[in-house]
Amino acid sequence: MKIKRSTWALPYAVFLLLFVLLPLVMIAVYAFQDRLTGEFSLVNFAKFFTTEEDLHTFVYSIEMALVNTLICFVLGYPAAWILSNSKLNRSSITVILFILPMWINMLIRTMATVALFDFIHAPLGEGALIFGLVYNFLPFMIYPIYNVLKKMDMSYIAAAEDLGATPVQVFTKVTLPLSAPGITSGVMMVFMPTISTFAIAELLTLNKIKLFGTTIQENINNGMWNYGAALALIMLIIIAVTMVATDDDATREEERGGLI
């Protein structure tokens, strides 16, 4: 029997169905289930909107994620721009050094931050949390922007200069708009994961400050699976909305391909 080439995708399609789609469906099932009666119910969502602490954590997480994304962007964009500019940076070592932290275990990076704060005798708390978040996520902002800038056709810049644009104009009217896909990826890779981190906040604030990820994890740990699933579903919905809002398939696929 001849097996068509496309048939080789079949086992993986089943695998994806079982271990990617079904688990997500299970989150929805648990989220809409009353823990006590096991029946369909909205009680978990009602609980979220009436539990002040959890609502507060949710809003606070979004604020922190915004702050983190903003700092990463402000620090990261110039770095990505310099790295991609062959006149300013020729060495590929600096590029490797910037992406290397992406491959170091997040917990190791976070404990290293704790060590740094201990070392300079700075107290753990909100400041440490923001430092730790930026430290953890900065490479994820730099890399996609760097990738886009690197592939940018330099003749556009030359053309703009020839036509009399000032350096500032070249940047705001040409470079920045052309790097928009990279910025979008960078923001996605920093913003969403920040809301969902749990260990970072716990370790850097001695468990004084919670992010939304911590709330979800605590509920799952304490056996409150249905409520935890509902919180996870809320986060999933936000991710889906953000993704649809920033959808740009072709560029994003290239980005991630470039990540390897």
Place this chain on the structure above:
Amino acid sequence: MMKKIFAQAYLWVLLILLYAPIIIIAVFSFTEAKVLGNWTGFSTALYHNLFTGGVSNSLIRALENTIVIGLLAAFFSTFLGAVSAVGIYNLHGRKKRAVTFVNDIPMLNPDIITGISLFVLFVALGITQGYVTVLLAHISFCTPYVVLSVMPRLRQMNPNVYEAALDLGATPSQALRKVIFPQIRPGMVSGFILAFTLSLDDFAVTLFTKGNGGLDTLSTYIYADARKGGLTPELRPLMTIIFLTVLILLIVVNVRTSRAAGERK
């Protein structure tokens, strides 16, 4: 010229900030002091303790688990990913879009969602969580990356060689193994290394799928350790070793990719 110096200075200030924590850990892995920041003279005692001391049993077991799970997950996801990439590459229209879309999900989902979704799946199916569930979870989030790293190689390949092999009497699996795999091998090797690093790096997914049987990988060990307050001093040399390992792996992958890019030119 001034501009270049200024630009380089900016990069290096950022790099120093990024690396300060890990450098401090590396430096203080060479002294015996329990508290980080106390320098009590150069010593490799912590490195000795790491492999022979009191903590060594549980710590080394966690390290073993991390590496074995990483290798197994990388092996299975490389195989699954390579075979599937061949299939997906040759799908068309809606089917291709559907599989590609689902293949993207594990890469876009935050770890905690992947972890919890698998956790509720295993709970709902009544599967006891442990080694096997962690391994399955790792394969599920590693394979998409293997598919992505194999794809570009397929694009460079003559699409007719598979049919040619079948016409010449090869079985489908022979055609895969003897004709297609050799041509996409560089992509598979990069995929394997990538999957291995991703598995080593994972924390959240492992935490949710490891069950209560006392299974620990390095990251869950460090987490438990950190929660107890403070960091076991022996973790300092360990972190230093991991850091160097990742650095070397990453350089290997990069050299491979740039060499492959060179070949294409």
